[in-house]
Amino acid sequence: MQFGDLAEVFDRLEKTSSRLEMTDILAEFFRNVKPEEIRKTIYLSVGRLHPDFVPLELGMADKLVLKAIASVSGRRSEEVEDLWTKTGDPGEVAEMLIAKKKQMTLFSEPLSFQNVIEGLTAIENASGKDSQDKKMKLLARMLHDSSPLEARYLCRIVTGRMRVGAGTMTAMDALASAFASKEDRPDIERAFNITCDMGLVAETLASGGLDAVKGIEVSVGNPVKVMLAERLRSLPEIMERLGGKCAFEYKYDGIRVQAHIKKGPGGFVKLFSRRLEDLTSNFPDIGEALLRQLKGREAIVEGECVAYDPDTGTLQPFQNVTHRRKKHGMEKAVEDIPVRIFLFDMLYCNGEDYTLKPYSFRRMRLESSFKDDDSERYDRIGYTSRAIIDSDEKAQKFFDGAIAARCEGIMAKSLSEDSVYRAGSRGFLWIKYKKDYTQALVDSFDLTVVGAFYGMGKRAGKYGALLMAAYDPDTGRFGTACKLGTGFDDAFLDAMPGLLEKYRCETKPASLDAEMVPDVWFIPGVVLEVTAADISLSPIHTIAYGTVKEDAGLGLRFPRFTGRVRDDKTPEQCTTASEIVEFYRMQEDRDNGDVE
């Protein structure tokens, strides 16, 4: 395959916002290329050479890319920089300048897909003291042989700005259409949810068919997509929904970690965040304890890492544990900020996949899988406090106990036979209930920044407000939910432009529906936690458009930033359109007096 074929597919995908059309474009492409090329294409479509959980990144500094474009196009660096500032997109700049250059030059070698993969791999692996120069030259060599369109995508890939609009849902539809049927979609989705590796699933399907995909298993080292909880507004409602009897666990306020542990030769421990970042170096003490205290050979377990005072045995506020996410000074942070992991689930143990086993089985196995450790200052490993609850009174008592122990609330978990670990989905097998639910508006929202408005008065020269969006997994699109201008302190106002710069784009992102037009657009990337007074029908915001009322979306009233940047969430893990609709309906019930 030539790289040009792929660049054309990217271009066609980018030009449409119809998910059906994207599916057709991709399916047609998949049918015509080799299985391993499909795999690499899937990684490249988000600017990578590996699945998301492999920490290696191509990421070249903007300055280097600028230098490479300048050298190939024969322009001065200042000229390239100027264009880049105007468009905000290195891809567009490279495309434009290389098109001009090509009119003058006679020939260059056509760029094969393989050449590009090799070139990018060499960029990724370049190390040593002149690595920057090497990277620049490798890119320049590829740009020299590129068509303008190829140059556009090469520069977006290496600067981490690759977004073609087709998400994993579309890729799965396309794979089903190319190699299986619509009915097989759940098997493809499960394979993805237990491996987090769409490239692997695609290559397996293209080369071995659906049976091979069904044979894909949970494996230690490959993160599993996390299971998420639904919410309800009152404890009696939760009890009723779970059949009058369920397990309650404390809902700890920390950082969720999925630990992959393998002992013996070639052994390792890896801690993944819920967005698949490798957190092992942030919690070295927890990793070591898990490896040391595991009784079996290998396991995948989940827990919440919480700041903890070993002297009093009390939980500490969430802010404390976030210091462990800093990149530097980890040794001191480990010393200064003791953390304990409270385990709540077991997904795999000694060669056996537990994700399809019921909750009680998984919990029982979990609790017998680790040794206690009295030799250290404190045992780094604990289990979430838990009880079987069968009445509203017991539910209330357990909840009060959780709040007194400084937890956020409770997680109610189904005890039914089918209470499997539903990788990658939010459902009523787990239901969360928090302290805030008893207050004015249920819970907070996690929304992604898609635009900014320049500030005035005291905020002149900075962004004064942000346009925030939520995600609709059914359509694969984002819709706006509010304009957010409250809750920013000076430090955040100063940091905002830097935080958002990487996501800046010239026009409205292809995956976004928006009526409101900000001064600057951003591709969904940064997620912020927001509270609001209530939710109302909105003529201007587009999330859940037409769901509650024809010709109206839903909007958050009096939104306020809580100060928490949710860097543990991807934009697709934001509050969803249906959750916002659910909030709206809960609020209607409350206002009608249906809920206490």
Ligand SMILES: Nc1ncnc2c1ncn2[C@@H]1O[C@H](COP(=O)(O)OP(=O)(O)OP(=O)(O)O)[C@@H](O)[C@H]1O
């Ligand atoms: N006992 C527990 N069982 C499961 N999850 C727990 C438990 N204690 C704390 N948690 C945390 O609660 C989260 C579950 O809430 P939810 O699925 O709604 O995630 P979320 O969208 O991040 O919500 P929130 O912002 O409320 O944490 C888990 O991701 C996990 O981090």
